[in-house]
Amino acid sequence: MTRVAYTNARLLDPATGLDAPGALLTDGTRIADLGPGLFQDGVPEGIEVVDLGGQCLAPGLVDMRVMVAEPGNEQKETIKSVSRAAAAGGVTSIVCLPNTTPVRDDVSGLEFLARRAREVKLVKVYAYASATRGAQGSEITEMGLLSRAGAVAFTDGTRAIESAKVMRRALSYAKGFGKLIIQHPEEPSLASGGMMNAGEIATRLGLTGIPREAEIIMIERDLRLVELSGGRLHFAHVTTSESVEIIRRAKARGLAVTCDTAPHYVALTETDVGEYRTFAKVSPPLRGEMDRRAVVEGLADGTIDAIASDHIPQDQDHKRVPFGQAEFGVIGLETLLPLTLELAHKRKLSLLQALACVTCKPADILELPAGRLAKGASADLLVFDPEVPWTVDPAAFKSKSKNSPFEDRPVQGRPLRTVVDGRTVWQAEG
Amino acid sequence: MTGPAATRFPHRHLLGIEGLTAGEISLVLDLADGYVEHNRKPVVKESLLHGRTVMNLFFENSTRTRTSFELAGKRLGADVINMSVDASSVKKGETLIDTAATLNAMHVDALVVRHSESGAVKLLSDKVNCSVINAGDGNHEHPTQALLDALAIRRRLGRLEGLIVAICGDILHSRVARSNIHLLNAMGARVRVVGPPTLVPSAIERLGCEVHHTMLSGLKDADVVMMLRLQNERMSGQYVPSTREYFYFYGLEYEKLEVAKPDAVIMHPGPMNRGVEIDSEVADDLKRSMILDQVELGVAVRMAVLDILTRDRRGAN
Secondary structure, three states, X not given: OOEEEEEEEEEEEOOOOEEEEEEEEXXXXXXXXXXXXXXXXXXXXXXXXXXXXXXXXXXXXXXXXXXOXXXXXXXXXXXXXXXXXXXXXXXXXXXXXXXXXXXOOOHHHHHHHHHXXXXXXXXXXXXXXXXXXXXOOOOEOOHHHHHHOOEEEEEOOOOOOOOHHHXXXXXXXXXXXXXXXXXXXXXXXXXXXXXXXXXXXXXXXXXXXXXXXXXXXXXXXXXXXXXXXXXEEXXXXXXXXXXXXXXHHHHHOOOXXXXXXXXXHHHOOHHHHOOOOHHHOOOXXXXXXXXXXXXXXXXXXXXXXXXXXXXXXXXXXXXXXOXXXXXXXXXXXXXXXXXXXXXXXXXXXXXHXXXXXXXXXXXXXXXXXXXXXXXXXXXXXXXXXXXXXXEOOHHHOOOOOOOOOOOOXXXXXXEEEXXXXXXXXXXXXX | OOOOOOOOOOOOOEOOOOOOOHHHHHHHHHHHHHHHHHHOOOOOOOOXXXXXXXXXXXXXXXXXXXXXXXXXXXXXXXXXXXXXXXXXXXHHOOOHHHHHHHHHHHOOOEEEEEEOOOOHHHHHHOOOOOEEXXXXXXXXXXXXXXXXXXXXXXXXXXXXXXXXXXXXXXXXXXHHHHHHHHHHHHOOOXXXXXXXXXXXXXXXXXXXXXXXXXXXHHOOOOOEEEEOOOXXXXXXXXXXXXXXXXXXXXXXXXXXXXXXXXXXXXXXXXXXXXXXXXXXXXXXXXXXXXXXXXXXXXXXXXXXXXXXXXXXXXXXX
């Protein structure tokens, strides 16, 4: 077994609050030891030494919302390209949405993904299965069998579970297997045909608006269904101040509810649509400045548990078209770290708080064995420089699609080395 | 005061009214005034654009606007080519970007574009190396319509500044309304929009207008009443319950017009739905209706726009 000592590190473990200089030892695929005092008298013979020169060593990032277009749309992203993008972004675990073609709603779909991920063998690829057959919103899937085959939770991904009856059944049935339902909180009948946030800018541009209430209504409804069913629910990408407030109150009441947001809802607003920039067309839509601030507040006080990149690759044919015809979504794996760190740089969150949103907290929501620096845990590690300034250049990204709204944005913080199961899968050049 | 006309038009394209100054708008209107007189002469053919090519690229059906541009181009001596969506490759999956590359290879001087998607004309204009005129993009803008409306008002009432203009009907889906709001604001008019709440987009007042939901309050003391077309598919329970109900509350007829100024004029961008948004008697009232003037002035305005936008190419600036 290979043993590697990462010495001269700034150890950062958000789960325990550890932030101290020290070292970490991996033995094969596991973390064997770590701590401030480790190797104080030097590293014994036979152990490979990686001197980090004072750089940060944290758990590899866990991204709980990634679209892999394989099977069905391999021109946008494959399991291989998404794995390379994740590794380059410091992400060691990704959780894939079921919105492939066909929709991942059966055991064979899960097996296909697992097999391809084993072949690619870069980062850990977890999967959601759809909550309803074909993500059509009417019949629930074989959640028991799918759980046994590795589904970590159930969601219709980019589609909302529209029917209250189906949502109630899904929450209730999943509870029997201890599984979580994840909702895309948007009332489809209010949002249908919508292209961006409703309001002055949409009116000015002549684009059909999606009211904020489409999200708020769905969250309010679903919280009632959580109470009714006793199930466990997670809201993906919340974007409005009311959403944050409603979830804050629900948590205070003790409901089993969690939520996440995406970096673009923290870093951008509807004004970034500018003159019909389709790279700023996302679902739910970018909101106004007051909502953006409320999302940051929600992250700061822990109402919003996690940050997920909401990585939705789209090729030129689906983005270089008139705004109304463009698909929703942006890529985010390779900007997840710097945009999360931006919250720490702006002193909205502490460094450990910010890192928790992309490591232990999403891992805990999905009960994944990831996101921690602990003896015996998988050696999924991220070495990064939190300060180094750089400019986002999607052309240099590993992702097959380049639909990043952050092009030319000056950011700070960059991965230097990504380790999965003790093996370095990516390293910065130079 | 909106001040004097500008001496030059510093834009390569005409994609919308938003962003134009009062001086730039006056420049177009003053030039168009001259073309109105010119067009009334027995022989109207000019040679200003001789040897130049104007292409009408219409991704959405239109007879009047396309014909108006065609006439404008021909009167200036240009070769005018019409390319409509059925005849083009768009239906075969060619993207707008591909179309732009094709057009660049054809060396067109000016491109007149209509598209059903807001922003599509702007997207095309970023990729072509000729001047682009927006002939209507989705619900966004229709700048030449607003210019011709302004010209019609100015010629009839002598000014734009200080006038009360009521724009009535389906504001939500109207690019004509948006362009007119921008233009009338730039020229110092007071703009009202009037319609049922389901057809008034959110935050429209932020563009610079008052919102009214009854014709009685909206038309009070108005100098100009602009009616908009209500499309058939929007009438049966989608946005309004029925044609009958719509006409009863929002259709323009003499009775509703009583609260407006005695000499208030009536406009409509056409084509009209008689008996839906406008009563035939009002539409055909030669003293008040400017609907046919609008058609005539449309050609002059489009000549002015083609003239101004090709000046750099012709070395005329």
